[in-house]
Amino acid sequence: MNQVRLGIIGVGNMGTQHARYLQKGGIEGAILTAVLDNSEQRTEELQSILHKDIQVFNYEDEFFESGLVDAVLIATPHYDHSYLAIKAFEHGLHVLCEKPAGVYTKQVREMNEAAEKSGKVFSMMYNQRTNPLYQKVRDLIQTGELGEIRRINWLITNWYRSQSYYDSGGWRATWAGEGGGVLINQCPHQLDLWQWLTGMMPTRMRAFCQFGKYRDIEVENDVTAYAEYENGATAVFITTTCEAPGTNRLEITGDRGKVVVEDGNLHFWRLRVPETEFNREYKGGFGEPECWKVEIPIIGKETSHAGITQNFVDAILKNTPLLAPGEEGIKGLSLSNAMQLSTWLDDWVEFPLNEELYYKYLQEKIANSKVKKEAYNISLNVEGTY
Incomplete structure (x- = not known):
């Protein structure tokens, strides 16, 4: 061929x-x-x-x-x-x-x-994933330049959507039509990047989704999630479609420094010695590792x-x-499903996700959705519409 x-x-x-x-x-x-x-x-x-x-x-x-x-x-x-x-x-x-x-x-x-x-x-x-900026962040992490990951914070609130946007299609922002809100519609790229950049999936998560906040919709449009990892690292993910002006700021801290991605720019602060080593050897009481702000060249263009x-x-x-x-598409979706399930249970959820339990709750949401699947010929198991 x-x-x-x-x-x-x-x-x-x-x-x-x-x-x-x-x-x-x-x-x-x-x-x-x-x-x-x-x-x-x-x-x-x-x-x-x-x-x-x-x-x-x-x-x-x-x-x-x-x-x-x-x-x-x-x-x-x-x-x-x-x-x-x-x-x-x-x-x-x-x-x-x-x-x-x-x-x-x-x-x-x-x-x-x-x-x-x-x-x-x-x-x-x-x-x-074609964005050279995110490719560079992944490279810094995967090559060990940032050291062991300790904290991930992603504040992404620049997904503003008005009521007229949601009203533009009867299927929008419904459980039967879309299967979710900001997590399934606007944020799949960020949820994918979250795990792709670090190469890590959480061990458990606690999330708080608010449904129809400031909007006449039935799905989540304001989310705060907290995740924990096997190595002790933690992550916070915050998103909404109701704030203007919004922010898109990703901050990842490791044993050897910190990277921040904001406004299309990459900032990298590198510790002269790893924090673990400094903590072990430093005897001066107050003090912290020497830190350098390093200019990182971003080569290439997003295709x-x-x-x-x-x-x-x-x-x-x-x-x-x-x-x-x-096959990696399931990873970001697992994060999304976990946030919704944690909210529905009002409790922590463990990874791997309990898929049957999530599916059960989703079916209940669909059954009570404003948009019945028959009206739009939306299928959950067989054929659908496109």
Whole structure:
């Protein structure tokens, strides 16, 4: 194979964006050959914005059995991701899936198992992993430059969303429509980066989610979470869609210093000797390790969605290592699910997450959702809408 024939499933906002750069030849070694969108009303519109040689399908079976695609890019509502990915693997297709991996880890685990069984390339659209700033932070941590991680603080409150935003779609901010709020819609990239940068998952978490705070919605839109790690490190994650102006500040402290990412800049304070060593040997009472502020060069540019797609295609054609392996999508989702479950239980939750218990509570939320799944043909176990 010297070219990947790519099909997009779900041609809404994100699917259309992907189609644009693919049609312009923005991905070397890839060509857009088909799209699948189950809205027959959109067929004529799609045919007008897509090249004439791109086939538009409204029915899954016709799309999957067409023989026109080698790989799919899934850009549908959250609940459909796992189901469609599994179906693609069963048809021998490679899969690139938009974030989040799914709504609940139980379905995502099934997707991961199908991916492993298929032997096909599987990637997640975690485009923030292409940001050289975050890549440098990860490098400082993974190479030991920051030392052993002790504390992680992420304050991300610049997700402002007004009531009119939520009112723009009946499925928005509902348990049946989206499966959550700020954690499942706005924050999947940060939840992914949180564990990707450090290479660590917590041992337990206590979270406080507020549902419909200052907004007429049923899902979480204000969250404060506290996590603990096996090595004694702790983390605090705070997010909301109700504050203006907002803040996006990530601070990670290690045994050898501290990094802060804010306003698109990386700041690094390095201790001359590790804190552990200083504490062990210093005998002067008051005092602290000598600290240097170090300028860290950030080389490269963020390639975002197209960068992940190019990496996905290169993995198929050249066996290039994936920047965002699909199987890792469950990690950030585990953090999200844990925050909600901790709130519902009003207690700590342990990792690995109790997937069955989370699923049980989620089903109760869906059953009482303002938007019934039948009204939007949203599926939890079988087929969905896109």
